[in-house]
Amino acid sequence: MRYTNLDVLASVAASTRSWRRHAGLALFLLALATLLVGFARPSMNRWADREEATIVLVIDVSGSMQAKDVKPTRLAAAQNVVRDFLEKLPKRFQVGVVSFSETAEVAAPASSDRQLAIDAIDYLYPQRGTAIGDGLARGVEVARAAEAGRTGRERPAAILLLSDGSQTEGVLLPQEGAARAKSFKIPVYTVALGTPEGVVEFNNFGGTRIIPVPPDPATLKQIATTTGGRFYEAESVGDLREAYERLGSLVSKVERKQEVTYAFLAGGLVLLLAAAAIGVLTFPRLP
Template sequence: MKIPLTFFWPQFLWLLLIVPLLLLVYFWLLRRKKKTAVRYASLAIVREAMAGGSQWRRHVPPVLFLLALTAMLLAAARPFATLSLPSLQQTIILAMDVSGSMRATDVEPNRLVASQNAAKAFLAELPRHVKVGIVAFAGTAQVVQSPTLSREDLVVAIDKFQLQRATAIGSAIVVSLSEIFPDAGIDLSSMVYGRDRQRGIAIDQKPQEPKEHTPVPPGSYSSAAIILLTDGQRTTGVDTMEAAKMAADRGVRVYTVGVGTVEGETIGFEGWSMRVRLDEETLKEVADRTQAEYYYAGTAENLKKVYETLSTRLTVEKKETEISSLLALLAAVLATLSAGLSLLWFNRIA
């Protein structure tokens, strides 16, 4: 596996030319020493010096020293490598669709049960130090479980899902953000007032004092992420892309998971007949705007695999990391080993 390297001070790489120069000097000294030995030493001494047992030993300390010097010179150039490291993600918000369309059976046994089972399997795979909160959304969005380390409480909350009408995808993102930033004054009711209130939809949010926010680069907030699972299109609540912009401005990634069929199907719910289809384009745009990823889960098995992928994606991430200290440590080990072997074999450091 190749690990690409970049250097903060690449001009220091010119110093690596010292290594081949020292190697040439070393070979020159060997030849000079060999000529001197032949000229002045007895035949027995020369034969002993050229014996196979000591021939390779005398080269080991100098080679180790040159390797140590190479590592030190590389460290001086401050190299960066892209490594897979444990994520700093401490909070994950699961925003799960509980609209009536989730009763469709194109994902066995139905979309809701499949999403519940996959979510519980996802929780089992997460490291225990990661907090998880759950937001359920249909005509509005509400927190059914605040971020917690208790997997048992999360499972209980998931099992209590009840289907409702309409789909407020944008509201789910806003409520999730309010859980991630409880002191930011993010107020869902003020955003939907005048639209959903007129339709008789109750908003379970207390008004908060709005606070000014300075936008940060999308995807730059590494302490939390949102996983949004839905099978339909927004029919009410905050505009989805407006909510996505709020997440992007706060650096929070919104990973979107689409369940069901793109073509859609007609289902019945509480005496109503409706046609539901997956709005993939919007979900892809939400993920793209927040520097996250979109996943399509057309079957229960695919949905489980999506959550497995997300578990890995959120607990291990690739980061560009400076490795100067590692190279300096390697140089110290090689230099110490070189000096130690020289003392052990020849009673001198040379």
């Protein structure tokens, strides 16, 4: 093939060399920037499976848990969902159960024996009053007891509080219980169960007495905010199941920093090699 217009050919060659020269310089500068970032030892956050944790389930068993606005009853729905939640938790997690009505009781100490916790959930039944503050304080005690005598790194702990009403009994106010959890850096994740239309019916001297039992989301939300947890509302079984699925993800994962220095250094070296290759093509050595 012959080129009759050498000026055009020369201009094309010059343009190609100019493009390569600028591309090589750009790659070189980018390589330097990438290497500088790498030398600064950058890191990124990633979610990893938590190896160990102590989870304390604090469950309301007041009389209002007999309400049927969440089928079949609030308490029965909670038992079914919590049972499924327990079966999906990592086996190495310690789980304790606290129930509260007018007082707070330890239904199961923190243990890796999952069946012990499931049996405790199955044996819960509606009683009277609502002592949220005392329930939280007892939950903190269970979490702390799980660490007693333990050597090595402390297991992280969390409280999962499920309630359907306002405080009516107890020694500690809800915020006092929350303050106690906060002092030990134990987040409290709260679930408000029930609808504003929820009622319970009692036989009263041959008649039926209907008592409204709406949940108290404001108090439960404040507890979660105070302790660094999260708040969920559940007006149906579906809502409750979704809330505990999210809680399962939260307590089973931990956010960790991972250094990515090598990725930046490797990227910088690749860019340097590319810049060098373009330089060789742009300015070939004379024979």
